[in-house]
Amino acid sequence: MSTNESDTFEIGEYTVHRLGFGAMRLCGEDIIGAPDDEEAAREVAREAVDLGVDFIDTADSYGPGTSERLLREAGVVDDALVATKGGLLRNHDGDWLPLGDPDYLRNAALASIDRLGVDSIDLYQLHRPDPDTEFEESVTALAELKDDGLIDNVGLSNVSVEQLETARDHVEIATVQNEYNLTNREHEDVLAACEDAGIGFIPYFPIGAGDLGEKAEVVDEIADAHDASRYQIALAWLLGRSDVTLPIPGTSSVEHLRENVAASGIDLSESELARLSE
Numbered sequence: 168m169s170t171n172e173s174d175t176f177e178i179g180e181y182t183v184h185r186l187g188f189g190a191m192r193l194c195g196e197d198i199i200g201a202p203d204d205e206e207a208a209r210e211v212a213r214e215a216v217d218l219g220v221d222f223i224d225t226a227d228s229y230g231p232g233t234s235e236r237l238l239r240e241a242g243v244v245d246d247a248l249v250a251t252k253g254g255l256l257r258n259h260d261g262d263w264l265p266l267g268d269p270d271y272l273r274n275a276a277l278a279s280i281d282r283l284g285v286d287s288i289d290l291y292q293l294h295r296p297d298p299d300t301e302f303e304e305s306v307t308a309l310a311e312l313k314d315d316g317l318i319d320n321v322g323l324s325n326v327s328v329e330q331l332e333t334a335r336d337h338v339e340i341a342t343v344q345n346e347y348n349l350t351n352r353e354h355e356d357v358l359a360a361c362e363d364a365g366i367g368f369i370p371y372f373p374i375g376a377g378d379l380g381e382k383a384e385v386v387d388e389i390a391d392a393h394d395a396s397r398y399q400i401a402l403a404w405l406l407g408r409s410d411v412t413l414p415i416p417g418t419s420s421v422e423h424l425r426e427n428v429a430a431s432g433i434d435l436s437e438s439e440l441a442r443l444s445e
Contacts, residue, residue, distance in 0.1 A: 173410055174431065176367055178222075178290060178341050179320040181248045185406055186431040187222030188215040188424070189371070189417030194233045197261045201233050202419065209241035214421050216246045218428045224344070224369065224415040226252035226294055227279050228263065235282040244283055250290035250342070250369075251279050252324060254297065254305065267297030269308035276312050292322035292344060302330055303337065310338035322369075328360045335364070342413070344369035349401050349443060350380050361411050373414040374401040382443070389439050395430070402430035404443045 175182050193208040195201055202208045215223065223243065225234040235251060238244055253275035256264040276291055293309060296302050312318045320341035323334055334340050343361055345354040347370035361368040379386050379397060390400045398416075405414045416427040435443070 174406075176411065176413060178248060178367055181289065181320075183222035183248050183413070184219060184431070185222075185413050186220065186402070186428065187224055187369075187413055187415040188212070188220045189415035190223055190225040190234045190238055191229045192417040192419045193237050194230045198229050199257065199261055200230065205237065205240075208237050208419060211419060211421055211424055212238055212241040212243050214424055215428070216243045218425065220428060221247045222250070222413060222415070223247045224250045224371075226255070226292075227275055227282075228252070228255040228257055228294065231257050232278075232282055235279055239282060239284040244285060248289045249283060249285075250292060250322065251283065251288060252292040252294035252322075252344075253279065254294040263295075265295045265297040265299075267293065267295075267300040267302070267305035269300075269304050272305060272308045273312060276317055280317065287316055288318045290320045290322050290341060291318035292324050292342065293326075295325040296330060303333060306334045306337050313338060322367075324369075324371075326357070328356050331357065331360055331366075340364075340366055342367035342369055344371055346370070346372045347405075348373050348375040349382050349386070349404055350375050350378065358409060358412070362409055366411065367413050368409065368411050369413045369415055370405055371415065373405055373416050374398045385442050389435070389443065392439075393433055393435075395433055396426060399426060399430040399433060400435075400443075402427060403433040403435050404440065406431060407435050407440045408444070 254267050309321045321338050322342035324344040358368050386397045386400050390397050418424050
């Protein structure tokens with residue numbers, strides 16, 4: 168992995184490479200339960216760290232609890248900044264249900280600390296605002312967890328610019344995680360706000376499940392020029408889009424992981440970045 172200064176980002180006292188690893192896919196089908204081969208999942212996490220990845224993103228709702236447990240068992244928690252999330256429940260149908268009640272969030276953070284086997288969580292993110300709970304109450308709960316030394320840094324996910332500004336009135340926000348990729352730039356304004364404030368922007372769904380739509384032709388042309396895959400070009404574009412972006416491509420395959428990490432070594436030209444950004 169490249170080690171240029173622009174390829175790293177500071178989250179609190181941590182300095183991480185800007186291409187991380189999303190650990191959602193370490194779970195079973197539909198992100199429910201354990202994978203068929205738990206040791207293979209742990210090996211993917213270990214390989215990520217061996218390749219130089221030092222930023223891993225997970226959540227208590229992945230499994231639920233499975234992804235956090237596997238990361239601890241893989242022995243990677245001490246070798247990377249591990250960001251987890253709270254505030255989403257799963258039901259028997261696999262639905263994602265927001266729950267931002269302060270008491271629940273405090274309990275969820277304690278459970279994550281236990282599963283990860285840590286004294287405090289490096290980065291704890293509100294997974295999604297809960298329409299049935301005042302947003303400021305959820306944020307204040309995370310601020311109190313930080314004051315109590317249970318989390319080191321506070322992050323948000325799936326928020327608007329207005330919600331980000333509201334949260335910053337209560338606690339320092341280290342990162343924002345919203346969906347963002349070549350074909351979905353709905354949160355361009357949130358990325359701009361993060362740039363202005365020096366806040367890390369974690370684009371989830373970074374390659375849009377491979378659906379590039381009208382971008383496919385130009386992506387393939389640029390991929391051919393770099394002897395790369397279209398997925399690598401999509402990741403390289405995210406890295407080149409802003410110095411605050413922290414893509415977290417996820418996979419359950421070591422081979423795919425290596426391909427993703429290699430994308431950090433692709434330097435797109437200004438004209439290529441412009442063509443992809445049109």
